[in-house]
Amino acid sequence: MTLITNLAVAANTLVCGASEGIGLALCSQLLARDDVRQVFAVSRQANHSAGLEALARQHGRRLIRINCDARYEKSLEKLTRHIGATCECLHLVISTLGVLHDAPARAEKKLAQLDLASLQASFVTNSFAPILLLKHLFPLLLHQPTTFAALSARVGSISDNRLGGWYSYRASKAALNQLLRTASIELKRLNPASTVLALHPGTTATRLSQPFQANVPPDKLFAPAFAAQCILELIARHGPAHSGTFWAWDHQPVAW
Known part of the structure; x- marks a missing residue:
């Protein structure tokens, strides 16, 4: 199966x-593919990640590690300059950014627990951060077939919200969905071969979900490698x- 339609x-x-x-698993699976030229691995601690270091030893210059805190536009400006000096275009960008x-x-769990600091951080x-990354x-x-995908969450669906709770996380993922939807319209006008996707990877055994994993049935708690495989298939x-x-x-499909 090709990575990007018509590429x-x-x-x-x-x-x-x-x-x-999931981000590290995606890097590993992308580097294992013959139809991937290079992978830019971006994170706040990209050059200090043991997992990325192991991939770098295995794949050499096909993996380019870049430290960048996507919460700050100065960091994103520097990231873009770095990538632009290396290649003319990107064909696939995946944001796995998220905090819970x-x-x-x-x-x-209830309104009384809400505060401005938590809302802002979420x-x-x-x-x-994901939409500024896209910006x-x-x-x-803007050239050739290209896909921008960001990890959202089913709990960001307004129509699917039956349990309540997780105010900041739900609302911030719903906002992400609207931002991605809006950006998809603009990008398609400029590059008809572009695709913007919001993706729900399922509950995955990562640091984000760790405090809540005991409540997840074993067959519904996914390994990062499985989640990454599903994302690339989508x-x-x-x-x-x-x-x-x-x-x-x-x-x-997930309802908005």
Whole structure:
């Protein structure tokens, strides 16, 4: 299965949030493919990640590690300059950025637990950072078939919200979905071969979900490698005709 619909060359790819969990698994699987030219592995600690260091020893110059905190535009500006000096375009960008319970963000159970610091932290990482990543990489996505995919979450679906709770996380993922939908319209006008996707990877055994894993049935708690495989399959199966849509790991659409 091809990585990107109608892409005839080996792909330049970028994973943001690459140092652990799903992001690291995505880097590993992309580097194992013959149709991938190089992988830009971006995270706050890309050059200090043991997992990325192991991949670098195995794949050499095909893996380019870049330290970047996507919550800050100066870092994103520097990232874009770095990539632009290396290649003319990107064919695939995947954002795995997300926060649920790292202070000051928290998984609130009731209104009384809400505070401004938690709301701001959730929105900065879950909503603002992915769309600002797209903003700054935008010039590199205007040529050839290209896909920008960001990890959202089913709990960001407004119509699917039946349990309540997790105010900041739910709202910030819903905001991400709207931002991606809006960006897909603009990008398609400039590059009809572009695709923007919101993807729900399922509950995955990562640091983000760790405090809540005891409540997840074993068959519904996925390994990062499985989640990464599902994400790449979704990207391969959804091209420009699906731009601006929201999909779950099992290939089912998610209602807004």
